[in-house]
Amino acid sequence: MSEVLSKVKAAKATTVRLGSLTTAEKNEALIMMADALIANETAILAANEEDLRTGKEQGTSASLLDRIKLTPARIAAIAEGVLQVVGLPDPISEILETSTRPNGLFIEKRRVPIGVIGMIYEARPNVTVDAASLCLKTGNAVVLRGGSAALSSNRCIVNVLRDALSRSAMPADALQLIEDPKRSSVDEMLKLNGFLDVIIPRGGASLIQNVVQNATVPVIETGAGICHTFIDATAQLAMASDIAFNAKVQRPSVCNAMETLLVHRAFANEHLQAVAERFREANVEIRGCAVTHEFIGWSKPATDEDYATEYNDYILNLKIVNDLDEALEHIRRFSTLHSECIVTEDQANAERFLQEVDAAAVYHNASTRFTDGFEFGYGAEIGISTQKLHARGPMGLPALTSTKYRVVGSGQIRS
Amino acid sequence: MSEVLSKVKAAKATTVRLGSLTTAEKNEALIMMADALIANETAILAANEEDLRTGKEQGTSASLLDRIKLTPARIAAIAEGVLQVVGLPDPISEILETSTRPNGLFIEKRRVPIGVIGMIYEARPNVTVDAASLCLKTGNAVVLRGGSAALSSNRCIVNVLRDALSRSAMPADALQLIEDPKRSSVDEMLKLNGFLDVIIPRGGASLIQNVVQNATVPVIETGAGICHTFIDATAQLAMASDIAFNAKVQRPSVCNAMETLLVHRAFANEHLQAVAERFREANVEIRGCAVTHEFIGWSKPATDEDYATEYNDYILNLKIVNDLDEALEHIRRFSTLHSECIVTEDQANAERFLQEVDAAAVYHNASTRFTDGFEFGYGAEIGISTQKLHARGPMGLPALTSTKYRVVGSGQIRS
Numbered sequence: 020m021s022e023v024l025s026k027v028k029a030a031k032a033t034t035v036r037l038g039s040l041t042t043a044e045k046n047e048a049l050i051m052m053a054d055a056l057i058a059n060e061t062a063i064l065a066a067n068e069e070d071l072r073t074g075k076e077q078g079t080s081a082s083l084l085d086r087i088k089l090t091p092a093r094i095a096a097i098a099e100g101v102l103q104v105v106g107l108p109d110p111i112s113e114i115l116e117t118s119t120r121p122n123g124l125f126i127e128k129r130r131v132p133i134g135v136i137g138m139i140y141e142a143r144p145n146v147t148v149d150a151a152s153l154c155l156k157t158g159n160a161v162v163l164r165g166g167s168a169a170l171s172s173n174r175c176i177v178n179v180l181r182d183a184l185s186r187s188a189m190p191a192d193a194l195q196l197i198e199d200p201k202r203s204s205v206d207e208m209l210k211l212n213g214f215l216d217v218i219i220p221r222g223g224a225s226l227i228q229n230v231v232q233n234a235t236v237p238v239i240e241t242g243a244g245i246c247h248t249f250i251d252a253t254a255q256l257a258m259a260s261d262i263a264f265n266a267k268v269q270r271p272s273v274c275n276a277m278e279t280l281l282v283h284r285a286f287a288n289e290h291l292q293a294v295a296e297r298f299r300e301a302n303v304e305i306r307g308c309a310v311t312h313e314f315i316g317w318s319k320p321a322t323d324e325d326y327a328t329e330y331n332d333y334i335l336n337l338k339i340v341n342d343l344d345e346a347l348e349h350i351r352r353f354s355t356l357h358s359e360c361i362v363t364e365d366q367a368n369a370e371r372f373l374q375e376v377d378a379a380a381v382y383h384n385a386s387t388r389f390t391d392g393f394e395f396g397y398g399a400e401i402g403i404s405t406q407k408l409h410a411r412g413p414m415g416l417p418a419l420t421s422t423k424y425r426v427v428g429s430g431q432i433r434s
Numbered sequence: 435m436s437e438v439l440s441k442v443k444a445a446k447a448t449t450v451r452l453g454s455l456t457t458a459e460k461n462e463a464l465i466m467m468a469d470a471l472i473a474n475e476t477a478i479l480a481a482n483e484e485d486l487r488t489g490k491e492q493g494t495s496a497s498l499l500d501r502i503k504l505t506p507a508r509i510a511a512i513a514e515g516v517l518q519v520v521g522l523p524d525p526i527s528e529i530l531e532t533s534t535r536p537n538g539l540f541i542e543k544r545r546v547p548i549g550v551i552g553m554i555y556e557a558r559p560n561v562t563v564d565a566a567s568l569c570l571k572t573g574n575a576v577v578l579r580g581g582s583a584a585l586s587s588n589r590c591i592v593n594v595l596r597d598a599l600s601r602s603a604m605p606a607d608a609l610q611l612i613e614d615p616k617r618s619s620v621d622e623m624l625k626l627n628g629f630l631d632v633i634i635p636r637g638g639a640s641l642i643q644n645v646v647q648n649a650t651v652p653v654i655e656t657g658a659g660i661c662h663t664f665i666d667a668t669a670q671l672a673m674a675s676d677i678a679f680n681a682k683v684q685r686p687s688v689c690n691a692m693e694t695l696l697v698h699r700a701f702a703n704e705h706l707q708a709v710a711e712r713f714r715e716a717n718v719e720i721r722g723c724a725v726t727h728e729f730i731g732w733s734k735p736a737t738d739e740d741y742a743t744e745y746n747d748y749i750l751n752l753k754i755v756n757d758l759d760e761a762l763e764h765i766r767r768f769s770t771l772h773s774e775c776i777v778t779e780d781q782a783n784a785e786r787f788l789q790e791v792d793a794a795a796v797y798h799n800a801s802t803r804f805t806d807g808f809e810f811g812y813g814a815e816i817g818i819s820t821q822k823l824h825a826r827g828p829m830g831l832p833a834l835t836s837t838k839y840r841v842v843g844s845g846q847i848r849s
Contacts, residue, residue: 407836423795
């Protein structure tokens with residue numbers, strides 16, 4: 020039996036037990052996980068050093084190495100994240116509906132764990148712990164397949180966590196790490212219907228598209244964000260400039276950062292140069308439409324391919340539009356349905372934008388950077404869903420649950 | 435452009451308008467659809483006659499022809515079904531959560547339509563109308579691909595409905611029928627990510643598996659039901675016999691009918707012959723384990739393949755088990771996670787069964803035949819989900835919705 024199948028089966032074998040654990044038992048296990056991360060800091064750092072050394076030998080980029088790199092402070096923050104999950108309310112066994120039918124049947128709809136969750140993600144050791152704590156808190160078994168550039172770190176972390184679980188009420192087999200670095204181990208996971216209940220991909224566009232295109236197991240698509248900000252004619256300069264600047268520059272590498280700024284021509288006439296100047300000072304390259312170039316001589320031309328690109332970088336598309344309709348049309352064409360914003364003082368335009376734009380989160384007069392589980396008050400998130408089924412937007416603990424109807428009768432039969 | 439792509443695009447172009455329709459406008463359109471079905475009875479019956487004639491020429495089975503056949507009474511019942519959907523509450527724009535964050539952001543989570551729904555189903559003209567009315571009531575566009583044996587009926591019905599819509603506030607293009615009878619038109623639908631938001635297959639196991647195995651568009655898996663009833667040691671004879679008989683015989687062709695009866699050995703010792711006799715009188719073939727044969731000389735042997743088969747027929751698997759654990763283990767192995775029942779007077783066993791069995795609906799002392807949108811009080815259903823994401827069990831109108839976060843600020847940026 021392959022590593023993937025044997026580990027997925029071992030995870031599945033724990034689901035009945037996991038579904039019956041009390042909140043206290045789950046929290047106790049999570050606290051032991053957090054403690055174990057701190058207690059084993061030295062071993063984890065040594066394993067991480069191995070990944071970094073291998074990465075340097077193989078010429079891995081500095082930004083990827085930084086994502087992989089752990090420090091005592093980062094390990095402490097990761098353990099703290101687990102304790103935050105301990106503090107979140109447990110959605111399992113929540114009763115969502117009850118009814119008594121005319122024939123006397125009592126029907127109750129309860130939240131239950133999904134079962135076995137497969138996580139496919141890039142080389143980020145922090146995601147290993149985040150995903151484990153969120154899935155286990157909701158009574159799910161989890162099979163992790165992280166990027167191979169962090170394999171040594173992940174192996175050490177998962178061993179530490181499983182060792183902690185083995186001293187708790189939670190079965191250690193509920194947490195599995197696929198160590199096979201070959202792409203075929205991902206391919207195998209994608210087809211394990213009946214064993215994996217869902218796969219959540221987390222990472223760049225190519226990782227996610229590989230999962231979406233090839234999985235037969237249900238997938239929750241996350242992440243890709245080509246987010247727009249539309250500055251309407253009536254927008255206030257300071258607010259519009261702050262929101263646009265924040266959405267692009269505060270952290271360009273994340274999915275809720277802005278890629279394209281749409282500006283109403285009337286606003287552009289008055290204020291575009293002031294807005295653009297701020298981007299220039301922050302070393303943001305602007306790729307614009309032909310009209311943009313009339314305002315900003317140093318802008319480069321934007322192509323349709325640019326409008327369809329998630330840069331995750333200090334590059335911004337800029338397009339001048341004649342009205343709200345043109346902005347809406349551009350967004351409909353290029354949006355990945357993640358987060359979209361209008362800055363306007365015109366309530367009717369704001370309402371139309373919020374109503375008509377099809378995205379997980381639509382904003383009026385606030386930065387798209389707020390699409391985030393913590394910012395929304397969910398305390399944590401396993402990802403941001405950009406699909407419309409099951410969960411949309413930041414996914415907190417309830418997104419990791421399913422439901423079950425419990426029907427209690429006294430001999431009812433159907434006539 | 436192919437028929438599929440052009441019709442899906444035409445449907446997608448209506449979604450902004452659909453999402454903004456009032457409940458009154460949608461209901462008015464549905465009433466016009468119902469009226470039009472009655473008014474065009476003659477044309478629909480003539481088109482149906484064509485399907486029946488073609489079917490007979492091609493040697494189509496009598497049961498399939500019966501499913502295709504329309505009569506004035508059936509058309510009236512179908513139209514009445516549309517009016518029942520009119521009477522259901524409209525979930526769109528329902529506010530599911532609101533919060534004001536410490537930074538003053540106001541966040542509202544609202545129900546919105548999913549967008550464009552693809553329905554792939556067998557030759558059942560009634561499903562054409564059901565799916566259309568449920569999807570349109572929830573502000574979704576719908577692209578129907580029904581079995582080609584009912585193509586003439588479906589074409590006539592959809593023309594009648596689109597003609598009715600063209601006189602309403604709802605765009606006629608929101609309702610599309612794929613007429614290409616080739617399998618390639620289904621294949622094309624399965625890959626239309628970005629155009630179709632979800633595909634719901636409805637029909638037999640092979641139709642559903644084709645969709646699940648080949649779609650890259652998100653799928654809501656429906657239908658397949660290998661449902662079990664477990665008669666525990668303490669079950670009352672009359673209740674157990676009634677529930678088991680009802681679950682198998684009342685309508686064997688449907689997904690919530692029982693395929694396998696598990697009987698505790700202590701109950702079997704006392705009562706199995708009485709229970710079996712009733713099945714014999716109803717011409718139900720029993721395929722049993724070796725122990726079953728000791729009780730029922732006329733039973734045939736059951737194989738693992740039998741236990742894994744959804745007969746939808748007057749055939750029943752029967753297995754004698756020594757205890758609840760053995761019953762749970764059998765169910766875990768063969769269940770399709772649809773509907774599972776325990777008949778018992780032992781509350782602890784009942785609770786354990788309801789807790790541990792992983793299925794959309796779990797029953798204590800009632801027939802599995804109740805897993806149904808009407809029986810659950812949802813008024814209608816588009817199908818019964820056997821997957822754990824998005825919706826599980828009977829899917830009423832809320833299962834045809836997604837959500838959107840509307841975030842209203844006053845210039846908030848992230849620090």
